[in-house]
Amino acid sequence: MKKAGKLILLAAMVVCALASAWGAAGTIRRTEDRIPAEVYALYQSKSGRARYLLREKDGFVAVYKSGENRPERLTDIETALLRRADRAMLEKGIPAEDLPEVLSLLEDLGS
Numbered sequence: 001m002k003k004a005g006k007l008i009l010l011a012a013m014v015v016c017a018l019a020s021a022w023g024a025a026g027t028i029r030r031t032e033d034r035i036p037a038e039v040y041a042l043y044q045s046k047s048g049r050a051r052y053l054l055r056e057k058d059g060f061v062a063v064y065k066s067g068e069n070r071p072e073r074l075t076d077i078e079t080a081l082l083r084r085a086d087r088a089m090l091e092k093g094i095p096a097e098d099l100p101e102v103l104s105l106l107e108d109l110g111s
Contacts, residue, residue, distance in 0.1 A: 050095030052102045054109075061090065061109055063102055077110045 052072075053064045056079045062071035079087055086109060096102045 049097050051098060052096040054090060054094040054096065054102070054105055056087070056090045061106065063106075066095075075106060075110075077106065082109060 051066050053066060055062055055064060055071075057071055057074060059079055061075045061077040061079060061082075063073040063075070064071050079090060082090075094105060096105055
């Protein structure tokens with residue numbers, strides 16, 4: 001009888017664990033794939049002064065000089081490994097005013 005009691009207790013614990021997992025999974029919400037307008041507006045305000053633009057090319061982050069079609073530098077930062085918001089920003093293009101800002105952005109994306 002001891003073995004049957006242990007099995008019943010184990011089954012009850014499994015049911016409780018599954019119910020808890022189900023409840024916790026229901027609280028997870030999918031984040032939106034788009035960039036909040038106010039976040040991208042901060043970058044867009046720089047676009048007139050931007051000498052560089054960060055974009056995606058062939059699955060990697062690339063640095064373009066403003067108005068150029070060929071990247072000045074192709075980094076080893078894989079876009080597939082970035083957060084959705086960062087990938088969405090790269091699709092629109094992330095403007096940078098100077099080289100130190102480019103390096104700062106690349107450091108942020110690479111970490």
